[in-house]
Amino acid sequence: MPKHIARLVLLLLAFAVIAYAAKQYFTADSFYRFGHYRGLSVAEIASDKPKFKTPKSCEQCHAGQYAEWAKGVHNNVELGKVVKCEVCHGPAGSRDVKGRFENVATGKDHPDGLKMAVPTDTAKLCTLCHEQMPGRPVQQRQIVVATHAGTQQCTVCHNPHSPRTFKVAAPTTPKGDAATGKAIATACAGCHGAAGVGGKVAGPALAGQKADYLVIALQAYKSGARDQPVMSAMAKNLSDSDIDNVAAYFSEAKCNGAANGEKKAAAAGQAVAARCAVCHGAQGISTQPSWPNLAGQSGEYLVGSLKAYKAGARKNGLMDGIVKDLSDADAANVAAHFANAACH
Numbered sequence: 001m002p003k004h005i006a007r008l009v010l011l012l013l014a015f016a017v018i019a020y021a022a023k024q025y026f027t028a029d030s031f032y033r034f035g036h037y038r039g040l041s042v043a044e045i046a047s048d049k050p051k052f053k054t055p056k057s058c059e060q061c062h063a064g065q066y067a068e069w070a071k072g073v074h075n076n077v078e079l080g081k082v083v084k085c086e087v088c089h090g091p092a093g094s095r096d097v098k099g100r101f102e103n104v105a106t107g108k109d110h111p112d113g114l115k116m117a118v119p120t121d122t123a124k125l126c127t128l129c130h131e132q133m134p135g136r137p138v139q140q141r142q143i144v145v146a147t148h149a150g151t152q153q154c155t156v157c158h159n160p161h162s163p164r165t166f167k168v169a170a171p172t173t174p175k176g177d178a179a180t181g182k183a184i185a186t187a188c189a190g191c192h193g194a195a196g197v198g199g200k201v202a203g204p205a206l207a208g209q210k211a212d213y214l215v216i217a218l219q220a221y222k223s224g225a226r227d228q229p230v231m232s233a234m235a236k237n238l239s240d241s242d243i244d245n246v247a248a249y250f251s252e253a254k255c256n257g258a259a260n261g262e263k264k265a266a267a268a269g270q271a272v273a274a275r276c277a278v279c280h281g282a283q284g285i286s287t288q289p290s291w292p293n294l295a296g297q298s299g300e301y302l303v304g305s306l307k308a309y310k311a312g313a314r315k316n317g318l319m320d321g322i323v324k325d326l327s328d329a330d331a332a333n334v335a336a337h338f339a340n341a342a343c344h
């Protein structure tokens with residue numbers, strides 16, 4: 001045999017030996033026990049420490065968040081649409097140490113060495129599931145981000161653990177007596193009108209306003225949280241039950257739609273008003289008892305209020321975010337729009 005052929009055969013032989021040895025050495029014993037698989041992998045994975053620990057495991061240390069979440073709409077067990085803690089915060093167990101896959105029980109567990117992520121960009125997180133797009137199941141509520149939240153974070157208004165609960169504006173229940181309130185209202189007539197509209201001196205319309213909101217407003221004047229010389233002085237003379245009663249009286253009075261906004265501006269304000277609709281209603285009748293109606297309100301007063309929020313003279317967690325992005329022209333137009341809207 002020529003020398004070069006003998007060398008080639010020797011080389012091929014050496015490869016064959018190495019390949020056989022490698023197969024013997026590297027192949028797990030359980031390979032091919034159940035077909036072309038590593039037979040023990042299933043049992044091994046099953047014995048791994050879980051990466052996701054379930055909400056129940058968080059309860060012992062984060063009872064507050066757990067309780068809110070458990071009662072909230074994201075834990076609707078009946079419908080099977082459950083948004084668990086680890087969907088938003090990431091897994092509480094780690095098998096992955098510094099980018100290396102660690103298939104053993106030595107990975108870190110929260111809270112020992114593994115920090116949970118606190119989502120800061122909720123405008124991104126929540127819209128993963130809630131931004132309106134065609135083909136999405138309607139049961140999973142959808143919003144048009146531009147008109148619903150603008151550039152704000154969702155957590156400005158929503159409690160992330162119970163998103164149907166809002167962070168600001170705790171509701172109260174109207175418990176006043178309108179008949180008793182009527183007597184107190186005579187002191188208000190000069191500015192607000194005897195029945196809550198058309199006072200001689202400039203003051204906002206109160207007729208048909210939400211009773212809860214009137215109570216909140218009067219209490220705010222009384223405590224100084226809302227500061228306006230005339231009203232602060234008036235409210236200081238009112239007891240808590242006076243406030244409840246006069247609020248009941250004005251909320252039951254018939255509003256008569258000022259229709260005092262300029263028509264052209266009102267049309268321009270319609271587009272801006274879409275941003276207010278989640279709270280004040282598309283027609284200016286608010287969606288919650290503690291939030292004010294705007295329909296039929298004096299346009300001048302509406303503009304004044306928006307300016308006051310913007311300047312920080314009047315503060316409210318929900319409105320502060322809204323007026324930040326509102327230009328003076330938009331404010332004037334949207335005020336005209338609501339001033340023209342029918343109030344009943």
Ligand code: HEC
Nearest residue numbers: 053054057058061085086089092110111114115116117118
């Ligand atoms: C044994 C108690 C314990 C359990 C169980 C536990 N945590 Fe924590 N958690 C802590 C402690 C302690 C901290 C604060 C230390 C830290 O930031 O790691 C914390 C912090 C956090 C933070 C805030 C981190 C930050 O940077 O502010 C989040 C979010 C969190 N945990 C979520 C969870 C979730 C979700 C679960 C369930 C899967 C859970 N935790 C289970 C003890 C626990």
Ligand code: HEC
Nearest residue numbers: 055058062065066069083084085088118119122155160161
């Ligand atoms: C829909 C997403 C979402 C779910 C589900 C969720 N969280 Fe949170 N969590 C957040 C956001 C967003 C924050 C940041 C709070 C903020 O910005 O006000 C947060 C904050 C926290 C914090 C930090 C302290 C605080 O309250 O600010 C803890 C602890 C926490 N969550 C635990 C939990 C636990 C436990 C669960 C499950 C029972 C859970 N979270 C479910 C989104 C979520």
Ligand code: HEC
Nearest residue numbers: 073076079081083122125126129140141154158160163164
């Ligand atoms: C993984 C998807 C997912 C994420 C992320 C998520 N949600 Fe949800 N959300 C749902 C589903 C599904 C429902 C419907 C639950 C039901 O009706 O049973 C829901 C319900 C709601 C509702 C109640 C809607 C109604 O019927 O009135 C609000 C409000 C809400 N989510 C706000 C938020 C906010 C705010 C965040 C971010 C902190 C968020 N969601 C993150 C899936 C998600």
Ligand code: HEC
Nearest residue numbers: 123126127130141142143149152153154156157278279287
């Ligand atoms: C300025 C406050 C505010 C911000 C910011 C905000 N929301 Fe809302 N959202 C509300 C109010 C108020 C409601 C309830 C409206 C009602 O009851 O009619 C609501 C309702 C919802 C609903 C239920 C809609 C329905 O049709 O029932 C979803 C879903 C929702 N918000 C998701 C989000 C998401 C996602 C973000 C962040 C991109 C966000 N929201 C930001 C105030 C806000």
Ligand code: HEC
Nearest residue numbers: 187188190191201202203204214217218228230231234246
């Ligand atoms: C001298 C005129 C004057 C009198 C009298 C007066 N008010 Fe006012 N009231 C005003 C003015 C002006 C404002 C707008 C203040 C502001 O911008 O904060 C106002 C605002 C209010 C508001 C807030 C309305 C809103 O939409 O936020 C309520 C509620 C109110 N008054 C109730 C009363 C009651 C009840 C009385 C009688 C007990 C009364 N006022 C007497 C001038 C008056």
Ligand code: HEC
Nearest residue numbers: 169272275276278279291292302305306316318319322334
């Ligand atoms: C997320 C809910 C929310 C949205 C969206 C919202 N508002 Fe408000 N608004 C409120 C609440 C709550 C109050 C009561 C605040 C207070 O007590 O000072 C309020 C008060 C007001 C007032 C004062 C009313 C009065 O009688 O004194 C005006 C004016 C107003 N909003 C205009 C607007 C306009 C215009 C928009 C849209 C560009 C808008 N709001 C969007 C929640 C909202």
